[in-house]
Amino acid sequence: MNSNIIDIENLHKTYANGFEALKGISLQIREGAFFGLLGPNGAGKSTLINSMVGLVKPTSGSIRIAGFDIARNTSEALMNIGVVAQEILCDPFLSVYEMLSFQSGYYGLKNNDEWIEVIIDSLGLSEKRQTPCRLLSGGMKRRVMVAQALVHKPPIIVLDEPTAGVDVQLRNQLWQFIEKLHQRGHTIVLTTHYLEEAQNLCSEIAIINHGQIVTTGTTDQLLDSVEQNTVRFRLVKGQIPEKLRCRVLHAEAQSFVIGFSDAMDLGAILETLRTARCEIGNLQTSKATLEDLFIRVTQAD
Numbered sequence: 001m002n003s004n005i006i007d008i009e010n011l012h013k014t015y016a017n018g019f020e021a022l023k024g025i026s027l028q029i030r031e032g033a034f035f036g037l038l039g040p041n042g043a044g045k046s047t048l049i050n051s052m053v054g055l056v057k058p059t060s061g062s063i064r065i066a067g068f069d070i071a072r073n074t075s076e077a078l079m080n081i082g083v084v085a086q087e088i089l090c091d092p093f094l095s096v097y098e099m100l101s102f103q104s105g106y107y108g109l110k111n112n113d114e115w116i117e118v119i120i121d122s123l124g125l126s127e128k129r130q131t132p133c134r135l136l137s138g139g140m141k142r143r144v145m146v147a148q149a150l151v152h153k154p155p156i157i158v159l160d161e162p163t164a165g166v167d168v169q170l171r172n173q174l175w176q177f178i179e180k181l182h183q184r185g186h187t188i189v190l191t192t193h194y195l196e197e198a199q200n201l202c203s204e205i206a207i208i209n210h211g212q213i214v215t216t217g218t219t220d221q222l223l224d225s226v227e228q229n230t231v232r233f234r235l236v237k238g239q240i241p242e243k244l245r246c247r248v249l250h251a252e253a254q255s256f257v258i259g260f261s262d263a264m265d266l267g268a269i270l271e272t273l274r275t276a277r278c279e280i281g282n283l284q285t286s287k288a289t290l291e292d293l294f295i296r297v298t299q300a301d
């Protein structure tokens with residue numbers, strides 16, 4: 001097997017109503033990656049993730065999970081992946097412990113109690129272990145779903161918007177646990193619309209829009225590609241020089257925002273202003289973020 005633990009080739013999904021949600025996705029995720037799948041609402045992220053675990057049946061194309069084709073070797077593929085779905089699904093009448101115990105049974109795992117206790121403890125569910133799901137808060141239900149995805153210790157853990165609508169404390173606790181799993185060698189794939197979160201956590205990223213991958217690479221590569229550090233200043237005296245006019249991203253009264261690539265470029269901009277005898281005030285620079293890139297690649301429509 002090559003080092004890509006997930007290998008998706010030319011995946012298409014057209015739903016029964018004729019809507020084409022995935023338009024030929026090819027994506028490789030290497031073993032041990034912390035991979036972020038980003039995209040606006042309706043981009044097809046959940047469709048893609050659900051296809052990886054057989055919850056959605058692709059129209060064409062193939063998915064290999066740890067070398068197993070999800071369509072042909074479904075159970076072997078599923079042993080290698082655990083998904084935390086976007087929607088909260090849990091049996092209202094089962095207690096937290098019962099759910100995890102039953103889930104172990106689905107995978108044919110006996111004597112899984114030791115591991116179940118570890119996940120209950122790590123996810124802060126100890127006090128709720130006997131509580132039926134229907135009595136849990138939204139945040140607690142989310143923890144249970146994470147626990148369920150981990151019951152069979154899958155090498156790949158996929159989380160679809162795990163922190164949507166989750167309070168800060170749980171979010172931090174959840175990330176600590178996920179990072180620990182990543183350090184232990186698990187491959188993590190997540191979707192999130194918190195771009196800052198993705199920028200901090202993920203080593204690799206793909207941005208998807210309208211069912212297609214619009215850009216992919218390591219987080220550093222993507223940030224370097226943005227060339228969208230910005231300098232903001234107020235013109236106290238003088239006119240913006242002709243040479244800079246076409247580079248102005250935003251202008252309001254005498255305030256201007258200009259994009260620049262690196263320190264040399266910024267120096268050149270300031271030199272141009274000085275030569276044109278401009279006097280400036282309120283100088284501020286800000287570094288490119290994933291959000292800048294996200295807006296650029298998803299806004300072209």
Ligand code: ADP
Pocket residue numbers: 015016017019021039040041042043044045046047048
């Ligand atoms: P995301 O997770 O990126 O928000 P989804 O994969 O949930 O996007 O949805 C992608 C597109 O497919 C959306 O336009 C959505 O309305 C549509 N879609 C999702 N599920 C179905 C379905 N069962 N039938 C028809 N269209 C669907």
Ligand code: MG
Pocket residue numbers: 045046047086160
């Ligand atoms: Mg979704």
